[in-house]
Amino acid sequence: MPTLLVLSFLLAPIQVRADAEVNAETSWPLVLRSELVRLGAMEFALRKGAQGACTKLSQASGMTLDYLGAYNRGDQDLVARMTGLGALPVVIGVAVGSPAYEAGIRPGDELEAIGPKTIGQVLAEMEHPSLLSGRLEDLLAQQSADRPTELSMRRDGISRVVNVHQIGLCATRFVLKTGGGMNAYGDSDRVAITSKILKSAQDDNELAIIAGHEFAHIVAGDSRARNLKLRRAMEDRADLLGVDLARCAGFDAASGLDWWRRYNRKDWKRWLRGPSHRNTHDRIELMEEHLADVPSPHCPPQVPALEV
Ligand SMILES: [Zn+2]
Known part of the structure; x- marks a missing residue:
């Protein structure tokens, strides 16, 4: 990021420059995360408000995922340090009142499997593993409307199965x-x-x-x-x-x-x-x-x- 911003601090006392450099260059993963969460919540709110307006539906959970492998390799250390992302996809946002929220899923929970399919199996089928979050959103959206979606989630190192009663809403995805x-x-x-x-x-x-x-x-x-x-x-x-x-x-x-x-x-x-x-x-x-x-x-x- 911003060479110009850093350069503009060159005349300031050294300590100030160092802080500015750290802040400018390391805070973007947190900004990006807040934007993803904000847009995910907006997607759920607008779709929920339109419930009944569309003939083409897809299942909605109300949670937003992030995945370390989606970032450039050179950025992954920084992103991991700033956000705590690990090897598994992580829930970063849950719309209040959404199916994921009602099921007790919270930001920070790691997703291990959708139904019988583990994240490892999903990744093995993908040509571009960096697109995992989108693939998982597709899989969640395609789940049967007739029964709850069974997710294997991990929190504080403990795995548990969570039944999410997704709802059929206008088929769309909001992308940042x-x-x-x-x-x-x-x-x-x-x-x-x-x-x-x-x-x-x-x-x-x-x-x-x-x-x-x-x-x-x-x-x-x-x-x-x-x-x-x-x-x-x-x-x-x-x-x-x-x-x-x-x-x-x-x-x-x-x-x-x-x-x-x-x-x-x-x-x-x-x-x-x-x-x-x-x-x-x-x-x-x-x-x-x-x-x-x-x-x-x-x-x-x-x-x-x-x-x-
Ligand atoms: Zn237009």
């Missing part, structure tokens, strides 16, 4: 992108949010508005639009549906719009943007009008027909 500027985007089943967006969202009401828009495209089943008119209609719908998804998940959408208001003030390149979205000012106005027209949304929100 550590590069890529100020951006949020999605495809048919994933919502990608950059670290920069997470940092810019001052609270979860704001994050829910941004993530809610991308999630709305998934809930609505949006795909590539045939023409610009259709694209704009999809974007308008995602703005309104996103606001309702955020509200159904318990967030304050009116204050969440502050993110867009700040963005609008700073967005000096707004006139150069593509025509697929309304300009930021008009988007904010559309969402504000909707909040005034529909003070409390039906939950789960209905997907409105496209106005084209």
Whole structure:
């Protein structure tokens, strides 16, 4: 990380520089962890709020995992030292009230097996072991809806089997992108949010508005639009549906719009943007009008027909 930051301390007393160097270069695993946990909790909250809105479902546990092998080899010693990650995948976040929470799973628990399948067996089948966390999330999502998911967990060196009553929620996964500027985007089943967006969202009401828009495209089943008119209609719908998804998940959408208001003030390149979205000012106005027209949304929100 930040050569510039370290260099800017060169003129300061040596002790200060040393501390700054240590802090700047070693704290990122903790920042990254808090971002993963925050996004995992947001994913569960928005999906739970939309329960009943989607036909395509996947099982949700409400826990977020991290795995040492996902980090660059050169970073692994530091990550292990800073976060305590060991050889097994570790639960780093559990959404309060989620199936994992109700089953007694807590941050710090290590995952040893999903059903009869041990982590070693899962790894042996993988071409890229660094992608283990995603693979485990897939496995958890694909578990049968008819019976509890049996997990073997280890805490303080003691293994135990935990039955997690997962719930079927809109099939999606929220992914953190550590590069890529100020951006949020999605495809048919994933919502990608950059670290920069997470940092810019001052609270979860704001994050829910941004993530809610991308999630709305998934809930609505949006795909590539045939023409610009259709694209704009999809974007308008995602703005309104996103606001309702955020509200159904318990967030304050009116204050969440502050993110867009700040963005609008700073967005000096707004006139150069593509025509697929309304300009930021008009988007904010559309969402504000909707909040005034529909003070409390039906939950789960209905997907409105496209106005084209
Ligand atoms: Zn969109």
